[in-house]
Each structure stands twice: as C-alpha cells, then as structure tokens.
C-alpha cells in the first residue's frame with residue numbers, strides 16, 4: 001500500500017529558492033523499516049551545502065530529497081522491527097543518504113538503524129535539535145579528540161549547532177571550553193551557553209588570547225569546522241603535544257597543514273562512528289542520558305512554524321546571524 005505525503009524536493013542545485021514542497025507517494029515500511037510522522041525538523045549546514053551541490057557527496061537530480069534531523073512519532077513498523085512500536089516518540093539522524101532518504105517532509109520511511117528513541121519528556125522541537133549536533137560533539141571531542149577533564153578545548157564556529165553542543169559536552173566532562181566567534185555580536189549568548197571564555201576572531205588574535213588564558217600552555221584540543229589556509233595560524237593556539245579535530249570545511253578553500261609539531265590532526269566524520277551498532281549505542285546513550293538529566297539542552301536559535309517556511313529557514317542559516325539550531329515545525 002502507499003500513502004500520500006509531502007516532501008521538500010529540489011530539481012537543481014542552488015540557493016534556498018530551489019526548494020519546493022511536493023506531494024509524493026510513500027510506500028508502507030518494508031522489512032527492517034519504520035514509518036514516522038514528522039513533527040519538527042532540525043537544520044544544519046550540511047543540508048545547505050548539499051542543496052548547493054558543494055557537500056562531500058552529490059544529490060541525485062532531479063527530485064532529490066534533503067535533511068538528516070527530524071523528531072516525530074512512529075506510525076507503523078515493517079516486518080522484523082522489534083525496537084519500535086506505533087506511538088513511540090523518536091528522532092532521526094544516523095546513516096541517512098539525503099537524496100533518497102532525506103527527512104524534510106511530513107511522513108518518512110527509514111531503516112531502523114536511522115531511528116533513535118526520544119525520551120517521552122522531550123518535545124519535538126528540542127528533539128529535532130539534538131542528535132546530529134551532540135553526536136558530532138561526542139564523537140569528535142571525546143572519542144576522536146580524547147578530551148579529558150581539565151583540558152582546554154578551543155571551539156571555533158562555537159555559535160553553530162555543533163559548536164554550542166561542543167561547549168556543553170566539554171562542560172559535561174569537566175573540560176574548559178574556549179569559544180571562538182567571528183565578531184563580538186554573539187559573545188554574551190556564548191557565555192550564557194557555558195563558554196568559559198569567548199574570543200572574537202576579527203577583533204582579537206586568537207592564538208595570543210589562548211596562550212594568555214592557558215598560562216602559555218595552549219589548548220590541548222582544537223575542534224574546528226573551518227579549516228582552509230588559516231589553519232596553520234590557528235594551530236599556534238595548540239598545546240605541545242596537541243590535537244586538532246577538523247570536522248568541516250566552512251572556509252571553502254584548500255586546507256593548509258600546520259607545521260608545528262608534535263601535533264595530531266584528525267578529520268572526523270560522524271557517519272563513520274554511527275556506521276556500527278556499537279558506535280550508535282554509545283552516541284545514543286550519551287544523547288539520551290544528557291536529555292534525561294538536563295546536561296544536554298540544545299540551544300535553539302529560531303523556530304519557523306510550518307513546512308512552507310523551509311526556504312526562509314535556509315535563508316536564515318545562510319545569513320549566519322543565528323545561534324544554535326534552526327528548527328522548522330511540521331503541520332499536519
């Protein structure tokens with residue numbers, strides 16, 4: 001059997017205006033699949049890059065879907081699914097290939113591996129803002145970066161969804177988060193989120209400030225989604241030995257490798273950690289325990305009401321004026 005659903009599609013790559021909302025046919029969930037009524041979508045930069053054709057994999061056109069992060073309720077499950085039942089609150093995030101499985105829509109079908117339980121106390125807007133940001137912060141800072149209590153961690157693009165999650169994740173284990181933002185406009189909000197210090201990169205010398213704040217030791221870890229030709233300058237803020245976890249490429253220009261050593265540079269990919277059942281279990285446990293005890297409180301910059309606001313929501317993301325996550329609620 002098939003059901004009618006609404007999905008956000010794009011037929012050519014480009015700016016936010018290429019996104020359209022269309023009626024699509026949705027098959028019943030097959031073996032190992034789950035059908036979800038979507039109540040809210042969490043946006044992230046990867047989706048803007050995918051829409052523009054500049055992400056690390058390309059959309060299948062015409063008619064590509066979009067989106068990693070949704071929160072909703074299970075409507076039905078396919079044969080062999082024992083993990084979920086109709087009525088369960090859930091999130092999405094792991095192991096999604098956006099062209100075919102993108103979650104922007106009012107109803108979606110996903111493999112069970114891409115579905116994560118949502119505590120009943122967590123409403124959809126908060127839930128949609130959680131998984132990808134905290135999975136990346138957990139995997140990048142703790143599993144790959146080896147961040148320890150008492151370490152200083154320099155978090156660039158700290159006002160982003162992942163950056164604000166990284167500030168909270170560092171605090172959760174007793175590390176000291178130093179936030180970097182380009183101007184002073186978001187300084188006060190970043191202090192409220194929990195940053196121990198905030199450095200405005202266009203107004204201050206970041207490595208000099210880090211050396212001052214750490215008593216000339218430098219930051220044990222740099223968590224950076226920017227990369228590009230400025231990386232060697234940023235690396236002057238690293239301790240010796242130090243570690244950089246690069247997890248994005250906002251600079252959009254080739255990354256130059258720093259020449260200070262000993263220094264370990266990792267290129268972190270969340271999809272690698274979430275590819276195994278053991279990795280997903282650790283991420284999901286980290287997220288779920290934090291949501292339950294309040295250590296994880298996603299920072300929500302703006303909520304747009306209704307799927308037809310998706311273009312406006314993407315425009316806001318590209319303006320870079322937001323802090324934390326942008327969420328779109330889905331009407332039924």
Ligand SMILES: NC(=O)c1ccc[n+]([C@@H]2O[C@H](COP(=O)([O-])OP(=O)(O)OC[C@H]3O[C@@H](n4cnc5c(N)ncnc54)[C@H](OP(=O)(O)O)[C@@H]3O)[C@@H](O)[C@H]2O)c1
Nearest residue numbers: 044045157159160161162181182225247248250268269270
């Ligand atoms: N490797 C992984 O597994 C993984 C997983 C998730 C996300 N990511 C990556 O993480 C990054 C952040 O994603 P997000 O969704 O959290 O971002 P976001 O919420 O859209 O925030 C991006 C923020 O970064 C800063 N920024 C933007 N362009 C910049 C540039 N060219 N140079 C310096 N700063 C810039 C701006 O903050 P200020 O105005 O405060 O400077 C902006 O508000 C993206 O590159 C994304 O692809 C990677």
